Amino acid sequence: xxxxxxxxxxxxxxxxxxxxxxxxxxxxxxxxxxxxxxxxxxxxxxxxxxxxxxxxxxxxxxxxxxxxxxxxxxxxxxxxxxxxxxxxxxxxxxxxxxxxxxxxxxxxxxxxxxxxxxxxxxxxxxxxxxxxxxxxxxxxxxxxxxxxxxxxxxxxxxxxxxxxxxxxxxxxxxxxxxxxxxxxxxxxxxxxxxxxxxxxxxxxxxxxxxxxxxxxxxxxxxxxxxxxxxxxxxxxxxxxxxxxxxxxxxxxxxxxxxxxxxxxxxxxxxxxxxxxxxxxxxxxxxxxxxxxxxxxxxxxxxxxxxxxxxxxxxxxxxxxxxxxxxxxxxxxxxxxxxxxxxxxxxxxxxxxxxxxxxx
Amino acid sequence: xxxxxxxxxxxxxxxxxxxxxxxxxxxxxxxxxxxxxxxxxxxxxxxxxxxxxxxxxxxxxxxxxxxxxxxxxxxxxxxxxxxxxxxxxxxxxxxxxxxxxxxxxxxxxxxxxxxxxxxxxxxxxxxxxxxxxxxxxxxxxxxxxxxxxxxxxxxxxxxxxxxxxxxxxxxxxxxxxxxxxxxxxxxxxxxxxxxxxxxxxxxxxxxxxxxxxxxxxxxxxxxxxxxxxxxxxxxxxxxxxxxxxxxxxxxxxxxxxxxxxxxxxxxxxxxxxxxxxxxxxxxxxxxxxxxxxxxxxxxxxxxxxxxxxxxxxxxxxxxxxxxxxxxxxxxxxxxxxxxxxxxxxxxxxxxxxxxxxxx
Numbered sequence: 001x002x003x004x005x006x007x008x009x010x011x012x013x014x015x016x017x018x019x020x021x022x023x024x025x026x027x028x029x030x031x032x033x034x035x036x037x038x039x040x041x042x043x044x045x046x047x048x049x050x051x052x053x054x055x056x057x058x059x060x061x062x063x064x065x066x067x068x069x070x071x072x073x074x075x076x077x078x079x080x081x082x083x084x085x086x087x088x089x090x091x092x093x094x095x096x097x098x099x100x101x102x103x104x105x106x107x108x109x110x111x112x113x114x115x116x117x118x119x120x121x122x123x124x125x126x127x128x129x130x131x132x133x134x135x136x137x138x139x140x141x142x143x144x145x146x147x148x149x150x151x152x153x154x155x156x157x158x159x160x161x162x163x164x165x166x167x168x169x170x171x172x173x174x175x176x177x178x179x180x181x182x183x184x185x186x187x188x189x190x191x192x193x194x195x196x197x198x199x200x201x202x203x204x205x206x207x208x209x210x211x212x213x214x215x216x217x218x219x220x221x222x223x224x225x226x227x228x229x230x231x232x233x234x235x236x237x238x239x240x241x242x243x244x245x246x247x248x249x250x251x252x253x254x255x256x257x258x259x260x261x262x263x264x265x266x267x268x269x270x271x272x273x274x275x276x277x278x279x280x281x282x283x284x285x286x287x288x289x290x291x292x293x294x295x296x297x298x299x300x301x302x303x304x305x306x307x308x309x310x311x312x313x314x315x316x317x318x319x320x321x322x323x324x325x326x327x328x329x330x331x332x333x334x335x336x337x338x339x340x341x342x343x344x345x346x347x348x349x350x351x352x353x354x355x356x357x358x359x
Numbered sequence: 360x361x362x363x364x365x366x367x368x369x370x371x372x373x374x375x376x377x378x379x380x381x382x383x384x385x386x387x388x389x390x391x392x393x394x395x396x397x398x399x400x401x402x403x404x405x406x407x408x409x410x411x412x413x414x415x416x417x418x419x420x421x422x423x424x425x426x427x428x429x430x431x432x433x434x435x436x437x438x439x440x441x442x443x444x445x446x447x448x449x450x451x452x453x454x455x456x457x458x459x460x461x462x463x464x465x466x467x468x469x470x471x472x473x474x475x476x477x478x479x480x481x482x483x484x485x486x487x488x489x490x491x492x493x494x495x496x497x498x499x500x501x502x503x504x505x506x507x508x509x510x511x512x513x514x515x516x517x518x519x520x521x522x523x524x525x526x527x528x529x530x531x532x533x534x535x536x537x538x539x540x541x542x543x544x545x546x547x548x549x550x551x552x553x554x555x556x557x558x559x560x561x562x563x564x565x566x567x568x569x570x571x572x573x574x575x576x577x578x579x580x581x582x583x584x585x586x587x588x589x590x591x592x593x594x595x596x597x598x599x600x601x602x603x604x605x606x607x608x609x610x611x612x613x614x615x616x617x618x619x620x621x622x623x624x625x626x627x628x629x630x631x632x633x634x635x636x637x638x639x640x641x642x643x644x645x646x647x648x649x650x651x652x653x654x655x656x657x658x659x660x661x662x663x664x665x666x667x668x669x670x671x672x673x674x675x676x677x678x679x680x681x682x683x684x685x686x687x688x689x690x691x692x693x694x695x696x697x698x699x700x701x702x703x704x705x706x707x708x709x710x711x712x713x714x715x716x717x718x
Contacts, residue, residue, distance in 0.1 A: 004514075004546050004549060004550040004553075006511070006512040006514075006515065007511060007512070008513065008514065008544055008546040008547045008550065009546070010546065036631065036633055037633070038631065038632045038633060038636065040635075065633040065635050067635050089633070140668075140672060141672075142668065142671045142672025142673060142674055143668055143671050143672060152365070152366060153365040153366070154367065155363075155365075155367065156365065184628045184672075184673070184675070185367055185675065186585075186589075186617045186618065186619070187363050187367040187368070187369065187589065187618075187619045188367045190363060190589055191363040191367060194363075209630075209631075209672070210628045210629060210630045210631070210661070210663070210672060210673060211628075211631075212626075212627040212628060212629045212644065213627060213629065213641075213644050213645060213648060215609075215613070216613045216616075216617075216626070216627065217627075217629075218577065218578065218581075219577065219578075219581045219585075219610065219613040219614055219617050220613075220617040222577075222578045222581035222582050222585065222617075223581050223582065223585030223586065223588075223589070223614060223617040223618055224585075224617070226545075226578075226581065226582030226583075226585065226586060227582065227585060227586030227589050229582075230545075230546065230549055230582070230586050240630075240631040241631055242629040242630065242631055242632065242640055242641050242644050242662075243641050245631070248631070250574075251578065254574070254575045254578040254579075255578055255582060257575075258545045258575075258578050258579040258581075258582040258583070259545065259546075259582055260545070260546045267571075267575070268571040268572060268575065268576075269543045269569045269570075269571060270569060270571050270572065270576075270601040271568075271569045271599075271601065272395065272397065272568075272569070272570075272599040272600055272601055272604070272607070273397045273601065274395055274396070274397060274424040274448070276399075276424050276426050277397070281601055282572075282601050282602050285571065285572050285601050286572060289572060302569070303601075304569070309499075309501065309502055312501045312502050313499060313500075313501025313502060313543075313568070313569060314501060314543070314569065315501055316543070316544065
């Protein structure tokens, strides 16, 4: 049965909490949005510029790949150049993890199983603990340990792999852990996270990996991340898309909002139009989307094709406009409160919305 | 706990079945994709052209609004001009429903509660029964009966409204019913359908209504429809977007595929790229998406930035390409099986994919 309550809110799974710079990950905190730089840090000024674009788009946490010593040498300077919390993504070499901790990074993404030697795992865990930074264990379906890689039950195999990695860290008394289990298969991703969520109080980083291009890829992320959020599962998200990472942030915000989380900005409700429609809903909706600037509150604006069902169907909208034979009626919370007619209805609509926002 | 089985397939809810022309709606049939004409039927040639574009895009069932007698007069001719199964959407006037049945339409969307008089409901049900066509009851959160409209529990109110409408039809021995419960609020939509699914064996038409423009609107549909499909709920879907209805079909196909349903065509797996990436994954992925024509089978093509994790991470791909320092390695099902180097790797990649498809 649903994990959505009677007032249409997802019932959030209770977790332990970790702190990534000023961002808290866990059940008392907002679900944060992450992305990863596609520019290598060795291309320093481009990397800083990309980080700034991500911050502007609304990113909460930025991850960077640290594949080698040359990259590790840039970490201190990068940490100083960027305001957002930073995560270092490391695969095998524990020296790189120590360098990231030393450079003041706010979180590591590293799988102890890849480091191997328990003394090295302990060294990384101690360094992280001294600086009070968490570690994300990132299990990917495509790089499971050899004994799990051919399991027909990919989801369960990912959970088993994640629990092993958790055990590595907890055995050296390190508990500030976040776990992710990702596949390009949405169903494996969803099932793995559902199983893990029942077994652990560790906060979860959600994502569908290698999802592809915006369009199809956005939809894979929305189905996978969104359905888990509706189940109350997920404490931070990373949408994975091939392309500009700023698009991942925009998609992430829409996914959070669709899943019942409050996200600032204008939410547009507009009908798909049908044979009953009396006005060009699409042009007006596009213009509203383009011209209403990002604002600090969340307001719902409705653009509806006809006055018969418009105000009723968009009853929850803060402000709405429904087409009539000679213009628009204006409604607030389902109640008609004015009219628009004349030559330039779009200008009048934008003005009404702006006035509403300024209230 | 998840309704996804160990082989990552959603466990479909068992339903009764109805037939809409040649399309079956119910648990033994593929989940079908619907859309609705935005052009009025009175604009006849434009309406036929839009129906043809929807058919080309992969639409299974087309719905049209029948708001008045003038529209009803075009139904016979429209039925003859269009091959796909057709649904007439009617709100109050039972004469319009009878006209649609008479014109050879394949399904009605009408709420008995809006017709009122039990004798008229019976007349519509009998006409539909004689022609063996089903009726969809379409409950929208924005137009609930007066005694339910102000309920704080919108989801339960939608279920109650739907069950009342079902009772109207079943009391006159009409059982070929499909039910939809839609809101622009994703959580209300999901919860209503989850509750109804536990109470009834009637097939369900899924949709999030007034979702807005492509982008944010696509994501609302993907989260709502996708999470229900992952729960095994939903027998036919309609993505609602403001804009060209053909976009609804494309989004619908991606949502079905992301939710574990087989949909023909190329599925692209491509990594989001990071500091480790050695090739321009985005350009190649875009080119593959643009140039590989719609095909009758489903194949998974992977484009990965680096050879270290590429083949492993995209192990399930039918064919894949991973960047190296001097070109690409080619892999099938995770096993390396060739190399691409030289001036025009994109051409070579497209050729390999085409050859693979022709096998």
